[in-house]
Amino acid sequence: MTYAVDFTTVSTVGLESSPVAEALAGLRANEARYFKNKYDHVFTTLPAAEAGAVIDYVHGILADERDIVIASPALEATEFQVENIRMSYVFYESGLSINVMYTLDDGGKRAVGFKLSDGMEIPAELSAFKFARQKSKLAGTIRGSYFVLKKEH
Secondary structure (H helix, E strand, O other): OOEEEOOOOOOOOOOOOOHHHHHHHHHHHHHHHHHHHOOOOOEEEHHHHHOHHHHHHHHHHHHHHHHOOOOEEEEEEEEEOOOOOEEEEEEEOOOOOEEEEEEEEOOOEEEEEEEEEEOOOOOOOHOOOOOEEEEEOOEEEEEEEEEEEOOOO
C-alpha cells in the first residue's frame, strides 16, 4: 500500500523495525519536503515487498558500477520522475537511504547518493566513501556521500 510521506508530522510508518526508526523517518520526511518544495511532488513510498522492481534497479546499479551489495534489508522504496529526472529511492532497516538520480537527457547528471540516519554506523560495504555532514530540522544530522554513474542504466 502506498504511503504519502508527511513532513509536517514525521511518522515511522513502514520503518518500525529499524533500530533508528525515528531518525530514518526524519530522513524520509526531509526528502519529502525537498521534493514538495522544489518540484511540488508528493513523495510516496511502497513497502519493499511491493517495490521489488525499484529495489532490483538500485541494487543492479550498485553491483554493476561498484560491486556493492547492501547487507541490510530494504523496508521501503519509491520511484518517480520530476521534470526530466528519474528518481529511485530505497530505505533500509539499518537507517541507510540510497537514491539514484538519473537525468533522461543525454549528458545529464546521473549519480547514486547515500544518506545515513542519525545514530547509525557507516555500513562496511560503504566504508570506502567519505561522508559529509548536513543538519536537518527533521532528521538531525544526516551524513551523505555519492558517486557519479559511468554507464547507461
